[in-house]
Amino acid sequence: MSENNTPLLRLDHIGKEFYGNRVLSDISFDINAGEIIGLVGENGAGKSTLLNILFGMPVISSTGGHEGALFVDGKKVNFTSPNQALAQGIGMVHQEFSLIPGFTATENILLNREVLNGSSLSYLFSDRVSTLNREEMNARASAAINTLGVNINPDMIVSEMPVGYKQFIEIAREIDRKNTRLLFLDEPTAVLAESEAEILITALKKLARSGIAIVFISHRLSEVKELCSRILVLRDGKLITDQPAESLSARQIASLMVGRESEKKVDLQKLPEEPEDIESENASDSLTQQKKKKKIRPALKVEHLWVDMPGETVRDVSFEVMKGEIFGIGGLAGHGKLGIPNGIMGLYPAGGRVRLFGRSLTLNKPRKALGRKMAFVSEDRRGVGLLLDEPLDWNITFTAMQTQGRFLLGIPYIFQMRNEHAMRKEARKYIDSLNIKCTGPSQLAGELSGGNQQKVCLAKAFVLRPNILLICEPTRGIDIGAKSLVLDTLKEYNRENGTTIIITSSELEELRSVCNRVAIVDEGKIAGILPASSPAEDFGMLMMGQTHQEEGEESA
């Protein structure tokens, strides 16, 4: 079915802007029949947008379409809905499952393509009244499942399946479609166990031999290298490289993904002159030196922490943070980096041991964590971080009022009224010092811009006079000017008060610019902890699930 010279799909200078925000520019490549292409890139590199364009998702056309042109079999196409893409034989398996939980595997695989029994009624009316030919359907479903080389009972109900199975069902559905020629897989192995991932990779290779082209998106570089014949690296919306897989090492891919020119970033000014600057190459070495020199006890010691936070599961994490340190936690979205601070603060069910200045901390109770003078700035600013319908002084002082009994008048435990004068005064203090743009302490938090809201969240944490400050995604969704201001504020606060700060962020460069050490989380575990001065590609390797040993083997 493949024509010899014309590529199956050609992308010609594809670009996309969302409201003046450029996410993709000038992407051109071909996909040939039977080829497996690996598409890799950091979060926010533009992979999802590219997929949305190729699959004709309404998000694209409703925001003004895209630049450049798409050619299928050499003919120009313009998809405005996924149905058109399906008709051209393009299938897509999404990261999130789109299966009907109460239906069986068969019903899901053949949804809307059911095998029908003809009956007199269907002559009179339409196919809508025909009954289903269950046997034939089961046979087709089994065939599709078998192509994948797994053994799943087609009568099994999807909601009762382990996640791995669901992924196979998703793929089986696309395979069953007779005209499928090109299959996009968005992180299909993310939810699979290693053995399942291997089965899937074998199955995909088999599919490719039958002439189906596959675009495989994954953060696991080893899989990409094993499966794909060509690797495309996206970074900041640009196609950085398009090379045969053999010519690239995992390390090279990682550095291509994260490598950026330093002058491009506003907040990247190399390591700032921190009091305890870590010069040594090896993190653990410098730590022992530090301990010897200053006899610093760890401020926070986390052992075998697990956190059940939906979408950010933490499996087994242990690390130590020194007093006065700025510690970074990085990693890709969904690998559990956000779960760590949320779990320590007791917002999601957690287990393991957390010791604060040598004394153990009760988990699962936000009040206990706050009582131990820890403060938390949530990544979900509007959902958890702020009272959008309340004035700024409430937002800033509420936590301190409830946990430390400040900003109150009266006798504790008997009768205490809030001291609105003190609340306003405190709010005004932070509005001035953090330069929050607002009409005054009585303006509602929901009316502020993202950057100013983030400053309110910081003020809320500072009011608690914390010993340890945990901050999630401090710069998410705020403009560049506010970004550097927020980061500078944190650095200054650390310098002036000696507060231990733990920053969780998906922006590696940001972490490297403010932190002393950065831990990279991969699949719910810590892949490694490096001093911030380590080269970017080392962090990239950790993010891609390559631990130090593997890396060593590879280069050997």
Next chain:
Amino acid sequence: MIKRFIQNAGWPRIIIALFLLALFIAAPFVGVRVDTSLSNTLVRFGMNGVMVLAMIPMVQAGCGLNFGLPLGIIAGLLGATLSIEWNTEILAWLSGLGTQYKISWLNDIFVTAWREPLGFASAIIIAIPIAAILGWFYGKLLNRVKGDEMMIATYVGFSSVSFMCIAWLLLPYKHPTMVWGYAGKGLRTTISVEGYWLHVLSDSLALNIKTDDIHLYIPTGMLIFFAVMAVLVWIFMRTKTGTAMTAVGSNPEFARASGVNVDRMRTISVMLSTILGAIGIIVYEQSFGFIQLYMGPFYMALPAVASILLGGASVNKAGILNVIVGTFLFQGILTMTPSVINSYLQTDMSEVIRLIVSNGMILYALTRKVRAGR
């Protein structure tokens, strides 16, 4: 300036207020007295005020409007009937205290002068613990159905009323003024409070001007009682607990992250609402003159809900001012529309208009909630 006022007050309130004003202006022309109408409005305002106040804690804690107000009302009815049932015993016990401690003037006060206020106070004192217990269970229930509180609350109200229809018959009340005459047991549907605490609040300090030109009656005592309750609620919402409660209603996730026990705050708010409902119905009864049992409390929640919404409260924000403005406007419309429009149309439209206004207001407010939803 005018624009600002309109924005602050909100169009619905301005329209209703203008309508009410128009009714007052039109009243003399169709033979309805303005002064009696005004007196009636004030009396109704005082009667219903506390029950509207009962909406505040639950709204502020994010439990929605208290459609389960009948539960609080039932506690109030139990308090009211028990205060009559045990009236003699209570007074005897109190005067016994006087004898015991040799304070003879106490005797006189309890037996004669303060007989009625003490009866009223005993009704409230009995009702409060009952309301607190019922409210605790009601709160626990609402914590299990977060997001659907108002629907569940409605059915809590309805089913508790139906349950009490059986209970009123079976409870061993004995007092001759309250039980059915022919059987000697089971409470009557309507019980007069005359001789116990009729108009205890309404008539104390009341301003009653009755000349040929002016017929004005202002139930000062009842209005003061309402004001005291309103100030108490206002103060409570400013305490540490009240502040936490408001934060829970505003954003439960924020409150949890700040170490507040969200479920506990919600339960407290429901208990408070139920207690206020119980006190509210007793105030209502002393003015109305009758305790209405059985299906009496069935639709009691709707006027209270409509009032606070009319006063500009939303499903998750309400204040004292909303209560005052809303109750006055709603009760004003309810007093004026039937009398003025009936006199004009020469037919009885009162019930129809009452229903259109109260249900229309609830409908309006609930649709507004959807738009405001995040």
